[in-house]
Amino acid sequence: MFPTTRNLTRRYVSTRIAFIVAIATVLVGPTAWAGDAGALADKMLERLGGRAAWAGLKNTINGSQQNRAGEPTVVYAVITMDFERPRFRIETTAQDLHLIRVIDGENSWRLRRSGAVEDVPSELYADDMRWYEAHLYRTIHRVAARDPALSVASGDDGRLEVLAGDQRILWFKLDAKGEPYAFGAWDDDTGSLSGPWDFVKDGIHHPRWVSSADGTWRAAVRALDVNVPLHDSAFARPDE
Numbered sequence: 001m002f003p004t005t006r007n008l009t010r011r012y013v014s015t016r017i018a019f020i021v022a023i024a025t026v027l028v029g030p031t032a033w034a035g036d037a038g039a040l041a042d043k044m045l046e047r048l049g050g051r052a053a054w055a056g057l058k059n060t061i062n063g064s065q066q067n068r069a070g071e072p073t074v075v076y077a078v079i080t081m082d083f084e085r086p087r088f089r090i091e092t093t094a095q096d097l098h099l100i101r102v103i104d105g106e107n108s109w110r111l112r113r114s115g116a117v118e119d120v121p122s123e124l125y126a127d128d129m130r131w132y133e134a135h136l137y138r139t140i141h142r143v144a145a146r147d148p149a150l151s152v153a154s155g156d157d158g159r160l161e162v163l164a165g166d167q168r169i170l171w172f173k174l175d176a177k178g179e180p181y182a183f184g185a186w187d188d189d190t191g192s193l194s195g196p197w198d199f200v201k202d203g204i205h206h207p208r209w210v211s212s213a214d215g216t217w218r219a220a221v222r223a224l225d226v227n228v229p230l231h232d233s234a235f236a237r238p239d240e
Helices: 005-031 035-047 051-055 122-133 136-144
Strands: 059-068 074-082 087-094 097-103 109-111 150-154 160-164 167-174 180-185 192-194 199-201 204-206 209-212 217-226
Touching: 035 051, 035 136, 035 150, 035 160, 035 167, 051 136, 097 122, 136 150, 136 160, 136 167, 199 217, 204 217
Parallel strands: none
Antiparallel strands: 059 074, 059 217, 074 087, 087 097, 097 109, 150 160, 160 167, 167 180, 180 192, 192 209, 199 204, 209 217
8 A cells, every 4th residue: 555645744754853852952952951051061060970970870879977056966867868769767766765657659657756556647748849849969960960951051160060050959059179169948048168189989989077157056977988888678667
């Protein structure tokens, strides 16, 4: 059976559309990472261990001593962050203190100071998902992997900004070598301080400490693991 004129026209239009989409992908994709902002991102990634190392991340497990202005003034926190699925676990311990919060969709839960296990309140869940969306190390990973949902831009004050659509989700202030010394998420223009990024694990450079701008919260890294098997049991809700 020979193709009709209508079928040939459809094929021609479909081919033209596919060609245009392909060209747009080629042009728009790299443009999001080009220019001064793209060069800043490249410089930062090179300083932090290289694009390939960060692009290959699947998860991090970060253990840190945290010093706070309020009681308890010293705690130890372990954050298990899954880059492949929107889930994470935060476990905080201190003398007479044991807290756990797991964010994993409908399976989210938390262990309270009282020992009770309960669902994560909806408002807290929304805040946690917003934190996850702009998470520092996960965002660096996405920039390294050239996530098509993200782009980079240069701020008026020289900051490197990471955008999702037209919304800024994270910004960095970089020193002359390209290493971040301050960062902030969303509309927080004050942000936090960090550095030096010389705690290295499997090629990934991690800041040795992070602090709020006013120093009322500080965290010093004590342990770091990357790309470990994340078993569902680590996120499972315990029996009450």
